Amino acid sequence: MTATLARAPHRVGPLAERLNGILANRGIDPDTAAAEPSAEPVTALELADARIPARYRRALADHPRITVWADQIAHTGRPGPSGPGIAEGPSLLIAGPTGTGKTHQAYGAVRALLSRGVRLRWEATTTADLYARLRPRAGHDAERDLQSLARSPLLLLDDLGAAKTSEWTEELTYRLINHRYEHLLPTLITTNLPTAELRTTLGDRVASRLAEMTERVVLTGPDRRRHQPT
Template sequence: MNRHHSTLTLDCAGLGVPPGAYALPSEAAARDHATAVGLDPETFAAHLREHFTGQRTVTELAPEEVTFLRAELDHQVAERRATALDYFTRHVPLRFATAAPDDVARDWAAQVAAAPHATKSLLLVGPVGVGKTHYAFATLRAVADTGSPIRWQAYTAANLYAALRPRDDRRADSDYESIAHAPLLLIDDLGAAKLTEWAEEVTYRLINDRYERCLPSILTTNLVPGKLGATIGDRVASRIAEMCDRIPLKGNDRRKAGQ
């Protein structure tokens, strides 16, 4: 049994593990376990191969085979989760390092982990200070909790435009592609200020690239949808309306609490 990744969809739900591609357990480990529980090593190994290639359902595996496979996959999940949480810890701003996701964020994260190109983006809408940025990073934490290897980038709109501002060197195009084609992108405070013609065009290019490539994004804005187009352009607002599920956040300005 070679160490390789499954080419077909593993029955993750039946095995109780997050969706994703998993490495087939080693032949030596499978044989040792089969011998230990009194099963034929050849049959045991063959059944695992058949499950990974879609020829045998999880319900057709023996209980001992399911137990072994689940334990092997749980180990892979733990390794992936540790790696993903390390990435989150190294890239999250300190203020949001302990942001805790709610059930909505966790459900969205599970969808991203299972099928990122089939998952709608998120548009977090609400007035200043209600916790949109906190919620956005909590959602990224939820993605890390799934063990997904997806690598995200996060920018405020102001920092995004600073990073993409025209320069004389040849890195401008590669910098743009690195951001626009990021597997998961957070843009905070979109539309916080009226855009220049250049910034509006860059915003259109970036959102349109992600729209066409079906790349998941998390966008936050203080503007209600009806006013978004007046600030960032109707072409951008139209694509955002189609590509995003809107999550309204309400409340008072938390930053002013206690003043």
């Protein structure tokens, strides 16, 4: 099923910007779209696609274990008026060397849930961006930002363990992962680290929780950025 959104003639705010971007991609002038009788309704998948980085906007999670995960999450979703909402469920740890398709599969999993009609609020960040964004600075409530990510019904945490670590990053990662662990919140994590190194890089508290809360998918193969299929 697809979620639809009513269009308002005067749109402001981030959601409106995304809507306007979608309309512009369809070649529709956002200012006249409300009066456009032939315009198709905007789907939840289209809205999500507008937030997904361009490289992964058409990503398909073709790895069988990831498809199974998406099915499982979709089935356990709480029923709602416009489709199931995301609820508690297992998390996924997508591991493998650089360029094996981890981020592609992770965004593919978000898209898979949306295309199954799951209504979800989701957030995505690389860990390097997360640490940069939460660094204390004047006029920014980092604690609130952290809570919002920790509570997001679905979180994609890309490249865990790839950023430079410190006691501060370890504590922050712990708080984020621990909240999601305690509340059984589905989290998609990608990492370059082999399992044995998760503990030394992230600390035992994080590694131990990840071991229990995630199903592990290991991607192999050449770096897709360097090897074009023939």
